[in-house]
Amino acid sequence: MASPSQYRLLHGKGQSSLSLPAGSYIYSLCQSGIDALAAISSDNSLRRFDRETLKVLPNGVFANIHPGNGGGVTCVCEVDPVVAEGKSLVATSGRDGTVKLWDARDKRRDAVLTATSAKAAPITALTCGPGPCTIVAGTEFVASQSSVICWDIRSPGQPCLQYVESHNDDITEVINSIRFSHSFHTPNFFPFPFYMLVPGFCGWSASPQGI
Known part of the structure; x- marks a missing residue:
């Protein structure tokens, strides 16, 4: 058993109600820029x-971001800076079935992009x-199905991929990771990226999907 001296204690540096x-x-919470x-x-x-x-940043409050009947924000994540092409983009999802992108430098307070799930199913991950x-x-389990939906922000009008029949409960977590494999068909074993999507749902299950 590890002794107490082996643990590093964390000390709070401050607090805020935002x-x-x-x-x-x-x-x-998520990262938003440096x-x-x-x-x-x-x-x-x-x-x-x-x-x-x-402290809340100037122009840092985006209010009522997922309105409507049954609305409300559910998730937040930072868009990869490389994909965002220099912009500071944050993505949110809501029970209104939408994913929205917000530009931290845009003072209009409007979403710069909106994508909608099939049948406007509430988004839970x-x-x-x-x-x-x-x-x-x-998405939430609606009409006997829950979906994993993938969008490319360069063309968000339609999903680039969608898995509909892979789950039978609310999806509670999705992990989009990259693993590098090796091609044994080339003399130098040239590495290429393999994209692995791992959605999890109620019932303590996970279902890896290749992208």
């Missing part, structure tokens, strides 16, 4: 704040990656 309304709480973090909360907002001071499918979302 100017949230009374009774609101934070759902999730010096900032983004948070989604129960008041249906997205907030960007300084990671050192924990979201991830962003550097592969051909920039954004991957998982």
Whole structure:
């Protein structure tokens, strides 16, 4: 058994309410650029704040981002900076069945991109990656199916991939990762990327999918 001296204790450096309304709480956090973090909360907002001071940044509040009947924000993730082509983009998903991209430098407070799931099924899981499918979302179990939907932000009008019959419950997590394999058909074993999507759902199961 490890002795207490082997553990590194963490000490809080500060705290902030991020100017949230009374009774609101934070759902999730993600990186947003080099010096900032983004948070989604129960008041249906997205907030960007300084990671050192924990102060909300100027023009850092995006309010009522997923409105409508049964609406509300569910997930947040940072879009890969390479894919974003220099922009500071954050993706959110909602119970309204949409994925939206927000540009931290855009003062209009409007989403710069909106994509919608099939049948507007509530989105319960979201991830962003550097592969051909920039954004991957998982949906709630609706009408006897839940879906894993992949979009390329360069052409978001239609999903680039969609898995419909691979799950029988709400999808609670998706992981979009890259693993490098080797081609044994070339003398130099040239590495090529293999994209692996791993969605998980209620019931403690996971279903890897190649992209």
